[in-house]
């Protein structure tokens with residue numbers, strides 16, 4: 295182990311003792327976040343940990359609280375932009391070990407936050423359950439999808455989630471109903487609270503497997519035709535402002551394909567920014583600011599990023 299990024303002696307000591315609560319093999323030190331984000335961008339994090347289960351996650355979280363280590367919770371990193379100097383403290387990645395899947399009575403499904411949306415939508419389709427077809431092409435974990443109220447093709451997580459299990463930063467595990475999650479457009483109250491999503495219960499309904507698969511295939515074909523899936527990105531950069539569509543506004547400004555170094559407005563879908571190879575977070579942020587300014591000037595519309603921007607510049 296080599297801790298070289300944090301400078302505060304307290305934080306260094308806190309990090310050094312982290313293996314007291316999680317096996318060293320599950321900690322990556324000074325790890326570039328570019329390896330863990332779909333943008334393939336981001337400076338190093340002091341420690342990235344991948345707990346095997348809820349107990350280990352809880353132990354790590356309680357330890358970080360006690361030692362005052364900053365914590366960030368991530369899923370698959372498909373909706374985050376990490377700045378170039380990275381993240382001080384600990385990133386807890388809710389990942390594959392936490393991917394339990396249980397089919398209950400009456401079309402109910404309980405799934406771990408670390409399961410990917412793709413795996414989940416395929417698994418429920420194989421059981422002849424409909425309602426999650428829209429999610430087939432949304433990359434990322436179930437946890438991230440609930441937190442973001444991810445959606446596509448007129449579907450969103452809000453419509454299928456009935457309850458979640460969360461761990462709060464005091465170490466308590468509790469259930470929250472869908473009503474308590476305050477779902478809105480790409481929003482849940484979880485974004486504003488110190489909570490880790492552990493598991494979600496979904497309510498789906500019986501459907502004809504042939505129709506379910508046909509819908510999933512249709513969405514996949516449409517996505518492949520419209521989105522630059524061969525280049526690193528974080529999906530749509532901006533939230534959709536009421537009464538407007540982001541892509542067409544950017545296109546009208548002649549910014550499709552516009553570059554700041556290796557950060558480029560996608561030539562395929564102007565709502566996406568892609569990394570053409572060596573883009574830094576500073577490049578992406580400069581491009582975001584430029585788009586915001588031009589859109590404000592021309593249309594009087596304030597574009598707000600949908601992606602979460604974190605870390606040190």
Ligand SMILES: Cc1cc2nc3c(=O)[nH]c(=O)nc-3n(C[C@H](O)[C@H](O)[C@H](O)COP(=O)(O)OP(=O)(O)OC[C@H]3O[C@@H](n4cnc5c(N)ncnc54)[C@H](O)[C@@H]3O)c2cc1C
Pocket residue numbers: 332366367368369370371372373374388407431432433434435436437438439440441442443444445446484489490491492521523527528529530602
């Ligand atoms: C090519 C591409 C296409 C996309 N298409 C869509 C689309 O059609 N619709 C759409 O809505 N999104 C889309 N996205 C964005 C993204 O995939 C979704 O927002 C996804 O749900 C994020 O999940 P994640 O696991 O990657 O979350 P991350 O990016 O890891 O995290 C996102 C946020 O959730 C929080 N978080 C993650 N997991 C947990 C947890 N277990 N507990 C507490 N907080 C947590 C993080 O702290 C962060 O604030 C796309 C992205 C890409 C790259």
